[in-house]
Amino acid sequence: MTQAKQVALLGRIPPDVKAALDGDVTLLGAEVLAKMGPQARAAISHGLTSAIGGAGAEVLALLPGLRTIASVGAGTDVFDLADLEARGITLHPTPDVMTEDTAECAVGLVFAVLRNVAANDRFVRRGDWAKGRAPLGRRVSGRRVGVVGLGRIGSRVAEKLSALGCAVSYTGRAPKDVPWTFAADIGALAGSVDVLVLTCAGGEATRGLVNADVLERLGPEGFLVNVSRGSVVDEPALIAALEQGRIAGAALDVFENEPTPDARFLDLPTCVFSPHAAVFTRENRHDLIAEIRRLLGLGH
Structure with a gap:
């Protein structure tokens, strides 16, 4: 049985996206990350968040090996892009599927x-x-x-x-x-x-x-x-x-x-x-989840 990939959960994500990753990904929130040893944290290369959730500097500081952030949504305005660049982290929003x-x-x-x-x-x-x-x-x-x-x-x-x-x-x-x-x-x-x-x-x-x-x-x-x-x-x-x-x-x-x-x-x-629901279609969720899986290095 393949071990689930450890991914840092940097901000809140939609429940259906979380459910779709269950079994393939172990999402580690800030509290869990803080309790992990430095070597284990350094081994985490991928993070997941949303255009609303963002990624705070405190949690990023715990993850020296983080290189990729997959973000549900098209927006980047809640992220400190200069800080991410300085840390060598690439942000991947999902504008194409939105x-x-x-x-x-x-x-x-x-x-x-x-x-x-x-x-x-x-x-x-x-x-x-x-x-x-x-x-x-x-x-x-x-x-x-x-x-x-x-x-x-x-x-x-x-x-x-x-x-x-x-x-x-x-x-x-x-x-x-x-x-x-x-x-x-x-x-x-x-x-x-x-x-x-x-x-x-x-x-x-x-x-x-x-x-x-x-x-x-x-x-x-x-x-x-x-x-x-x-x-x-x-x-x-x-x-x-x-x-x-x-x-x-x-x-x-x-x-x-x-x-x-x-x-x-x-x-x-x-x-x-409308309740911020412009992308709430079944087709979008299918495409979005497939894109998030790709960004996290998972198969379809």
Whole structure:
């Protein structure tokens, strides 16, 4: 019988990923690692965490032989990349297996908030259909959509929405060789579109990127869709804009505080919410687990 590979558990990971590794991997948390002898710790070459869990300096200091970290998720903003490089550790997030599902979710949220999908569901359940017609939604085809961050996910969002007949523009660090219109900054982009879709990276560089000014430029007929990170949006400014009707609505898969978003969001009828579930598909979990196994040096 093959002995299970010892892997340092550096941060929390999804239960299904943990279960899929059971039998092939022995996950060693910080408390267990601290009790191990120096030679045993030095023999551990692989670590596992997530884009939310990260990897703290204290636990890394226990692992001089660590060379590879597999991270569930695309984000790297919670990691000290300079510290990892100094320690000779390579971080391997899993952006490729997240792209299609996240982009698909973004498009779904565009439909949900413009076509009143969730609101119409509540309308029927309350029995309001018998009292009159549901409020009018907005056609998605022909809508002007701005994508913030044209990386893997943003590019797929742009491709999908273009195929649906939307006029797509984008902003990012620099123009790219793509068929969509480049805007110099997010303010200019917001002022030229009906829907602003956030697919950029999180972290300090983008914290509060969507502020009161950007929302003002988006305007009372504009919608915000966020599948990036909650930190990208100034949430008090967004809540105020929604309460006062200064934008038409928002569809949010991510929040500053998860899993308990600002309670004021729940009183806003023009919002559609998702519990950071953009990649929650059966296909994604299959692909993700296969990728994590590969990064940890395991067979399929």
